[in-house]
Amino acid sequence: MPIWKRNLIVCWFGMFVTSIGMSQIAPVLPLYIKNLGVHNTTLIDQFSGVAFGVTYIISSVFSPIWGHAADKFGRKPMLLRASLGMAIVVFCMGFAQNVYELIGLRVLQGIITGYSTACTTLIATQTDKEHAGWALGTLSTASIAGSLLGPTIGGFIEDHFGMRNVFFITGALLLIAFVTTALFVKESFTRQDKKTLSTKEIWNTIPKKSLIIIMLVTFFVIYLALYSVEPIITVYVTQLSQNTSHVALLAGITFSASGLANIIAAPRLGKISDKIGAQKVILVALVMSGLLFIPQAFVKNPWQFMALRFLLGLATAGLVPSVNALVKKITPDSLTGRIFGFSMSAGYLGVFGGSILGGQVAAYLGIRYVFLITGALLLINAVWVYFKVYNKLRLTE
Known part of the structure; x- marks a missing residue:
């Protein structure tokens, strides 16, 4: 092996x-x-x-x-x-x-x-x-x-x-x-830079700085979107359910649906990104994810909600690995850990921000607006990626 x-x-x-x-x-x-x-x-x-x-x-x-x-x-x-x-x-x-x-x-x-x-x-x-x-x-x-x-x-x-x-x-x-x-675990590691660089010096050594910034923001938005609905799924399923005796089970299945789809699709979409380019997978996945959030605001029963959550999991599965692959591609090996550290930081902030956003929007505007606002954020991010990442990398290919 x-x-x-x-x-x-x-x-x-x-x-x-x-x-x-x-x-x-x-x-x-x-x-x-x-x-x-x-x-x-x-x-x-x-x-x-x-x-x-x-x-x-x-x-x-x-x-x-x-x-x-x-x-x-x-x-x-x-x-x-x-x-x-x-x-x-x-x-x-x-x-x-x-x-x-x-x-x-x-x-x-x-x-x-x-x-x-x-x-x-x-x-x-x-x-x-x-x-x-x-x-x-x-x-x-x-x-x-x-x-x-x-x-x-x-x-x-x-x-x-x-x-x-x-x-x-x-x-x-x-x-x-x-x-x-x-x-x-076996690692072949050679430290490439012997002296400690300042943050400014590190930044100056990174090519395509604007792409790194966009990928960090995209990482934040991905996790914001994934966790914005976490606080309200059980409440939403309760509202949709006609049989309250099975709410806990239905909520559990709903939680699992997107995660299961993600696990199934992530390796396959990662392999596709190796063949056609990570930026293409990111763009399509952002658009599909944004579009799939919107109808979740209008479902009539828990089963429709579960189906859409499963489809959403298939779409979002291409995001994190493709963003990581693109970051790896445009970052020097000697700085990869630092840049991935910043991307994980953006993800953790997205988890926290998404939980706050979902709870506050649901409290002040209603649960359905959580899906509409989250979908809009993903679509805005997709437009930004199209003009600043997809087009730029397409011209350099």
């Missing part, structure tokens, strides 16, 4: 587990905070929001820092640091005695993160050009699958093994990711 394929398998498992570690707390968080001594419902909601969101905000700050470290010291050391650090921190969450300790550990989790950035950089730089899109597409399914299954796994463990065991078991899985990374 080629080294890059073995690295891909190990990184896939590691990203899957770390994504579970980031997302598994969602369904048990309010219950755990109540168990830690907070009984006021308003305070539970407030602390839950802070504890969940703070990890993504802190991660957005530290992702570029760890990306820089990956370029300086190698990607494998960053994988080991992140997986072991998260294993310890998540395990310690099971011993939290009050809500402030829990929030502090969530902050520390955000600081330590960087596994996804290092994985993406490793696969992008160690995989040959003919397979880069397919490899990045396959890798992206790990994060999607982990985020999709994390809340379900967290809820299952809490229901069958107890609340604190959610953290102990997840910590153990992260430790397994650390061991497999240490044993099986």
Whole structure:
């Protein structure tokens, strides 16, 4: 087996587990905070929001820092640091005695993160050009699958093994990711730049700076769109459902539909981007995603909603791996970690911003406007990509 394929398998498992570690707390968080001594419902909601969101905000700050470290010291050391650090921190969450300790550990989790950035950089730089899109597409399914299954796994463990065991078991899985990374990931790393460059000097060495900026904004918009509906899906399914006894099941299927489609389509669209160019896949995927959001505002029953969410998952599957492939193509290898660090930072900000946007728009304008506004943002982004990326790269081909 080629080294890059073995690295891909190990990184896939590691990203899957770390994504579970980031997302598994969602369904048990309010219950755990109540168990830690907070009984006021308003305070539970407030602390839950802070504890969940703070990890993504802190991660957005530290992702570029760890990306820089990956370029300086190698990607494998960053994988080991992140997986072991998260294993310890998540395990310690099971011993939290009050809500402030829990929030502090969530902050520390955000600081330590960087596994996804290092994985993406490793696969992008160690995989040959003919397979880069397919490899990045396959890798992206790990994060999607982990985020999709994390809340379900967290809820299952809490229901069958107890609340604190959610953290102990997840910590153990992260430790397994650390061991497999240490044993099986191989990296051929040569530091290309010996002196520390300032941010300005780094920026001056990057060709096609405007394309990098557009890709970072696109990364933000992608995650903003994907997570804008997260806070309101269950409420929307409740409104659409005539049989309220199965709302939880219907909401769960709806959550899973887009993720399942994404997992199916991402490697295939990544392979297509290798053949026809990542910019073409990005443009088509943005247009299709924007158009598929709009009819979700007008569905009449949960089954129509699920079908559209599945189709949306097929469309969005081409976005993240194609953006990563294009960023890799226009970025020097010595700066790949730093640039991917900034793209992950944009993604984390998109997760946080999308959750805020969806909740606020639903509260002030109504749930259906969440889909209309999100669709409009994706279509505006598509127009920008067409004129500033697609046309520019087409002229240089």
